[in-house]
Amino acid sequence: MADISLQNISKSFGAVEVISGLSLDVHSGEFVVFLGPSGSGKSTVLRMIAGLESIDSGTLLIDGKVSQDLAPGQRNVAMVFQNYALYPHMTVRENMAFGLKNIRLAPDEIKRRVEEAAHVLEISALLDRKPAQLSGGQRQRVAIGRAIVKEPAALLFDEPLSNLDAALRVRTRVELAELHQRMKSTMIYVTHDQTEAMTLGDRIVILNNCKIEQIGTPLEVYNTPATKFVASFIGSPAMNFLSGTTSQGKTGANFVTSDGLTLETNIALSNFGAFELGIRPEAIRISDTADGLPAHVRVVERLGDRTLVYAVLPDGTQIVAQDSGRSGVQTGDKVHLTFDPSQVVLFDAEGKAHHS
Amino acid sequence: MTSGRLQKLNLFGGIITVVTLLCAIIWAFPIYWGIVSSLKPEDEVVRPYIELWPETLTFDHYWFALTETQIGRWYINSIVTALGVTVLTVSTSMFAGYAISQLRFPFRRTLYWLILASFMVPTQVLIINHFVLVANMGLLNSWAGIILPQLIHPVVIIVYKQFFDQVPKDFREAAAMDNASEFGTLFKVYMPMNWGVTTALAIVSFIWSWNAFLWPFLAVTKNEMMTITVGITQVSDAFGVYYARQLAAAVLAGFPVAFAYLLFQRRVTTAITLSAGIKG
Numbered sequence: 172m173a174d175i176s177l178q179n180i181s182k183s184f185g186a187v188e189v190i191s192g193l194s195l196d197v198h199s200g201e202f203v204v205f206l207g208p209s210g211s212g213k214s215t216v217l218r219m220i221a222g223l224e225s226i227d228s229g230t231l232l233i234d235g236k237v238s239q240d241l242a243p244g245q246r247n248v249a250m251v252f253q254n255y256a257l258y259p260h261m262t263v264r265e266n267m268a269f270g271l272k273n274i275r276l277a278p279d280e281i282k283r284r285v286e287e288a289a290h291v292l293e294i295s296a297l298l299d300r301k302p303a304q305l306s307g308g309q310r311q312r313v314a315i316g317r318a319i320v321k322e323p324a325a326l327l328f329d330e331p332l333s334n335l336d337a338a339l340r341v342r343t344r345v346e347l348a349e350l351h352q353r354m355k356s357t358m359i360y361v362t363h364d365q366t367e368a369m370t371l372g373d374r375i376v377i378l379n380n381c382k383i384e385q386i387g388t389p390l391e392v393y394n395t396p397a398t399k400f401v402a403s404f405i406g407s408p409a410m411n412f413l414s415g416t417t418s419q420g421k422t423g424a425n426f427v428t429s430d431g432l433t434l435e436t437n438i439a440l441s442n443f444g445a446f447e448l449g450i451r452p453e454a455i456r457i458s459d460t461a462d463g464l465p466a467h468v469r470v471v472e473r474l475g476d477r478t479l480v481y482a483v484l485p486d487g488t489q490i491v492a493q494d495s496g497r498s499g500v501q502t503g504d505k506v507h508l509t510f511d512p513s514q515v516v517l518f519d520a521e522g523k524a525h526h527s
Numbered sequence: 528m529t530s531g532r533l534q535k536l537n538l539f540g541g542i543i544t545v546v547t548l549l550c551a552i553i554w555a556f557p558i559y560w561g562i563v564s565s566l567k568p569e570d571e572v573v574r575p576y577i578e579l580w581p582e583t584l585t586f587d588h589y590w591f592a593l594t595e596t597q598i599g600r601w602y603i604n605s606i607v608t609a610l611g612v613t614v615l616t617v618s619t620s621m622f623a624g625y626a627i628s629q630l631r632f633p634f635r636r637t638l639y640w641l642i643l644a645s646f647m648v649p650t651q652v653l654i655i656n657h658f659v660l661v662a663n664m665g666l667l668n669s670w671a672g673i674i675l676p677q678l679i680h681p682v683v684i685i686v687y688k689q690f691f692d693q694v695p696k697d698f699r700e701a702a703a704m705d706n707a708s709e710f711g712t713l714f715k716v717y718m719p720m721n722w723g724v725t726t727a728l729a730i731v732s733f734i735w736s737w738n739a740f741l742w743p744f745l746a747v748t749k750n751e752m753m754t755i756t757v758g759i760t761q762v763s764d765a766f767g768v769y770y771a772r773q774l775a776a777a778v779l780a781g782f783p784v785a786f787a788y789l790l791f792q793r794r795v796t797t798a799i800t801l802s803a804g805i806k807g
């Protein structure tokens with residue numbers, strides 16, 4: 172268990188600076204998820220913590236110890252690789268013991284730790300098998316086992332579930348959450364899957380173009396996204412965006428759509444002009460009355476517990492609204508959409524979010 | 528599939544089989560001829576027509592080679608020098624290949640290009656230099672003298688480098704996270720991951736060295752220091768050419784290699800494919 176602190180970290184590959192001035196604090200025992208699209212720098216940051224990529228400038232503190240110049244094995248962190256990287260010629264037991272033998276731990280202690288980890292991960296029966304004789308899910312457990320026997324200050328995961336099938340992924344996700352509950356160790360987990368991020372993370376670090384867009388709890392990033400990128404990246408179906416302009420209204424800014432319809436918000440703005448309005452599908456109500464934005468229903472998806480209504484506004488903007496499972500809306504209907512004012516977000520030209 | 532097409536396929540397969548068989552016969556005939564001739568009396572060997580089987584079967588030539596020559600000594604010399612070459616070549620090439628493939632140091636590329644370039648120089652070109660050097664070192668007529676110039680096998684380094692290049696870098700990183708040293712990574716992770724490469728390279732080095740003729744022939748003048756390939760040329764020496772006798776000695780010389788081939792057939796094929804891929 173340890174705090175990990177990245178202070179003003181920069182990193183270049185050749186002439187290209189991919190990470191510049193990144194700072195982040197991971198608290199002891201916390202489960203932090205790095206979430207972002209492909210190429211956003213998640214792996215690079217994780218690998219810099221692990222010591223597999225060098226850090227060009229800045230300070231990395233692991234448990235208060237300056238670590239950016241230490242060899243990977245000496246940072247007291249363990250990593251689970253995406254492709255597991257189990258040594259194919261070693262048995263499960265040997266795979267798990269390899270790192271412990273290298274630090275010349277007493278054989279009794281190695282045996283105890285390996286067996287304990289195997290017990291926790293329910294792979295005791297597999298200890299004498301080779302990786303080739305294991306299923307994908309079992310290999311995954313062995314890879315986790317190999318990391319936890321080191322009793323590291325922090326466990327690092329780089330997309331550990333991406334090679335599993337959908338059902339196993341869900342199960343392993345739950346087990347990982349349980350493992351974290353039990354071990355209470357610091358974990359940093361890289362994924363591009365928002366469900367994994369939302370369900371596992373105590374806090375989520377959202378990366379885009381190698382920059383941190385937002386750090387927050389799952390609910391914070393969902394309910395109060397800091398930028399348009401975060402708002403569009405988190406949530407499925409994604410948040411709806413309408414373009415328009417703002418002006419001073421009674422309770423806050425008024426948003427005027429390109430069709431000239433005015434929506435009142437209670438968001439306080441200091442500057443007005445071209446803005447985008449964001450609203451999540453579940454914050455949209457479909458009303459039969461004539462107030463709200465007129466829309467034309469294109470597709471209706473009935474999912475049982477809820478209904479997704481795909482509609483277009485007169486200016487051509489696509490809107491997804493979520494209605495109840497028993498919704499009576501039909502394809503081709505002309506409807507009106509009203510927005511829950513407390514859930515409306517305005518994004519300025521730089522993509523910065525303004526909440527009520 | 529219609530039966531007509533099937534028949535065509537069958538016909539095609541048949542032709543291929545016959546052609547392959549013919550090639551195999553053409554290729555194997557000299558070997559057969561050599562063995563059969565070594566079992567004939569000397570006067571039968573020089574008859575001007577082809578006899579596929581000896582009129583009188585005799586093992587005299589083998590008896591001669593085994594009792595009247597120093598063939599036992601030659602075997603020992605061959606085994607020691609071939610093993611020496613194999614062990615030294617494989618172990619040094621393994622380190623060199625690993626370093627060039629996995630470590631980052633100045634002039635790594637230059638070094639690799641030098642090794643590749645040395646691969647283009649036939650050893651025969653250097654043989655005079657080797658002779659002078661080894662003579663100056665006072666190593667003529669010694670095992671070390673036979674072994675040293677044969678250690679230049681850039682192809683083994685290149686095969687190792689390519690093999691190490693192919694190992695996913697995850698393993699190297701996992702080993703680093705596991706606190707393994709470079710030696711640990713090489714010996715506990717990379718080498719055991721595919722012993723097949725090492726076995727194959729060892730077998731091929733052994734066969735190369737066992738079959739080496741020109742250098743051992745130059746480096747050794749004393750009968751008791753000769754390797755078997757050089758030794759068999761001595762069988763006829765005193766009394767003119769004895770074909771059958773020489774052939775018997777040659778069969779004896781080739782026997783261990785043929786045996787090794789049979790034993791490790793698959794590995795040898797792998798090794799030859801590995802090195803041919805680079806030579807080609």
Ligand SMILES: Nc1ncnc2c1ncn2[C@@H]1O[C@H](COP(=O)(O)OP(=O)(O)OP(=O)(O)O)[C@@H](O)[C@H]1O
Nearest residue numbers: 184189207208209210211212213214215216363381
């Ligand atoms: N070894 C490297 N050399 C040069 N550029 C690199 C290297 N590794 C990563 N990059 C660049 O750094 C950026 C971040 O890459 P990174 O692998 O961290 O992305 P990621 O968020 O992990 O993506 P993914 O979800 O696809 O794994 C990318 O633009 C990538 O091209």
Ligand SMILES: [Mg+2]
Nearest residue numbers: 213214215329
């Ligand atoms: Mg990645």
